Amino acid sequence: MLLEVINLSHIFSDGTCGLKDINFFIKKGELVCLAGKNGSGKTVLMKHLNGLLTPTEGEVLLKGASIRENLSETRRTIGLVFQNPEYQFIGQTVEEDVAFGPENLGLDRAEIEQRTEKALKSVNLPGVRKRSPHSLSGGEKRRLSIAGILAMDPEIIVMDEPFTGLDLPGVRQILSCVRSLNEKGHTLIIITHDIGKVFSITDRCIILDKGQVKYSGPPGDIAPKVWDFGIRGYEDYEEEGKIWLS
Amino acid sequence: MMFIFAVMIFVLPFSGILVLFAGSIILFCFSRLSWKLLFAGLKPFVVLFLFIAVASVLWGGGEKSSAGILIIRLIAAVIISQVLTGTTTFGDIRKTVAWFCMPLPRKIGFTLSTMLSVSISFVPLIFQKAGEIREAQAARGINPAKRPFQMIKVFSFSLLIESLDTAVSAADSMVSRCYNENRTLTFPAKSREKSRSTGILALLSTLLAVCAAGLGFFFPVF
Numbered sequence: 076m077l078l079e080v081i082n083l084s085h086i087f088s089d090g091t092c093g094l095k096d097i098n099f100f101i102k103k104g105e106l107v108c109l110a111g112k113n114g115s116g117k118t119v120l121m122k123h124l125n126g127l128l129t130p131t132e133g134e135v136l137l138k139g140a141s142i143r144e145n146l147s148e149t150r151r152t153i154g155l156v157f158q159n160p161e162y163q164f165i166g167q168t169v170e171e172d173v174a175f176g177p178e179n180l181g182l183d184r185a186e187i188e189q190r191t192e193k194a195l196k197s198v199n200l201p202g203v204r205k206r207s208p209h210s211l212s213g214g215e216k217r218r219l220s221i222a223g224i225l226a227m228d229p230e231i232i233v234m235d236e237p238f239t240g241l242d243l244p245g246v247r248q249i250l251s252c253v254r255s256l257n258e259k260g261h262t263l264i265i266i267t268h269d270i271g272k273v274f275s276i277t278d279r280c281i282i283l284d285k286g287q288v289k290y291s292g293p294p295g296d297i298a299p300k301v302w303d304f305g306i307r308g309y310e311d312y313e314e315e316g317k318i319w320l321s
Numbered sequence: 322m323m324f325i326f327a328v329m330i331f332v333l334p335f336s337g338i339l340v341l342f343a344g345s346i347i348l349f350c351f352s353r354l355s356w357k358l359l360f361a362g363l364k365p366f367v368v369l370f371l372f373i374a375v376a377s378v379l380w381g382g383g384e385k386s387s388a389g390i391l392i393i394r395l396i397a398a399v400i401i402s403q404v405l406t407g408t409t410t411f412g413d414i415r416k417t418v419a420w421f422c423m424p425l426p427r428k429i430g431f432t433l434s435t436m437l438s439v440s441i442s443f444v445p446l447i448f449q450k451a452g453e454i455r456e457a458q459a460a461r462g463i464n465p466a467k468r469p470f471q472m473i474k475v476f477s478f479s480l481l482i483e484s485l486d487t488a489v490s491a492a493d494s495m496v497s498r499c500y501n502e503n504r505t506l507t508f509p510a511k512s513r514e515k516s517r518s519t520g521i522l523a524l525l526s527t528l529l530a531v532c533a534a535g536l537g538f539f540f541p542v543f
Binding site for chain 1: 435445487493501505
């Protein structure tokens with residue numbers, strides 16, 4: 076197993092329960108959709124996967140070892156793409172921002188340059204290297220935030236609500252990027268409350284509700300029941316998928 | 322360097338100004354910046370130049386040459402500032418801060434340069450948030466003209482909360498991208514860019530040295 080979450084619980088300082096006894100696993104090369112309504116604990120869980128939060132109970136294992144044993148290696152292996160890409164931009168130009176991660180890894184300049192080039196090419200962002208990240212369109216910003224993570228060469232990429240605020244072309248660009256990354260061997264976890272967009276490309280669906288895992292399995296089995304968990308369902312997922320993927 | 326230039330431009334006599342002006346044109350050509358950029362930089366000053374010219378004709382008592390010298394001084398200042406802003410990105414300034422801090426413990430230089438970069442990155446974001454909050458509050462009937470203190474109170478509180486949220490998200494993002502003090506130092510720049518920057522700096526230094534010499538610092542030329 077590449078990633079295992081075992082009995083993970085998180086209680087906030089005010090006593091609110093964020094996550095309760097979460098158990099699931101992710102295999103290498105999988106494309107998993109982690110779905111749930113607002114406040115179900117998706118983002119809290121995402122932060123636990125990268126060691127940004129300390130669990131109240133339980134642990135997260137990466138290749139069999141606790142992620143907290145080597146946080147630097149964990150963060151290099153598991154890349155997080157946050158919901159709001161603008162908060163993620165550190166550099167003044169696109170290339171500076173993409174290079175931020177590799178610079179932190181202490182790589183030499185030639186390697187940083189090579190990784191920056193490759194990451195920007197992977198997300199199809201040509202000709203914007205010298206532009207300010209804030210001057211890009213919504214879809215481009217999202218792809219830039221993915222490039223910033225790709226430059227660190229992670230095995231697992233976790234994307235938090237990658238379709239928020241995007242129009243149809245923007246969603247299609249991100250979906251195309253997601254598929255291409257998965258085909259290249261990256262393991263992907265897509266966190267969303269709108270499973271219609273990823274239903275046809277996802278291998279497995281994990282449904283979170285009130286901080287607990289309510290379902291983990293093939294998306295087809297849960298499709299008719301997602302309304303019960305506050306997630307929008309669709310009459311025909313195949314048709315819905317065609318809209319976003321065409 | 323810019324400080325010395327700023328002093329020079331206002332203390333040099335006419336012949337020195339001509340040398341400085343010619344030198345700044347050469348520097349501009351060497352920096353390979355677009356002439357359009359120069360004209361765009363000069364455009365906002367056209368009214369000022371006209372005002373100086375008209376004022377010298379009307380009230381200058383025939384001292385037209387002093388108005389001309391002043392205009393040449395200002396044009397040279399605009400050219401040099403265009404060269405500076407056109408050839409130096411904020412990233413370079415940030416990296417220069419880290420480089421200047423190299424004698425200090427590595428951590429301080431990196432922390433300073435990164436904090437500088439992050440702060441500047443978030444200025445447009447904070448302005449955007451401020452605009453959104455102001456509009457949202459205006460839509461809910463908060464009129465700054467009628468109740469300015471209420472406006473300041475609710476506006477600043479909301480902006481503070483939003484700014485803190487943004488800062489926490491940015492910090493999470495930096496940590497998740499392995500931020501640490503043992504980062505790769507990417508300054509000085511690559512050799513091709515470095516030789517160009519060194520050339521521009523050398524030219525500017527020579528120009529200023531010639532002008533300083535003209536002022537009588539070394540020997541009287543002008």
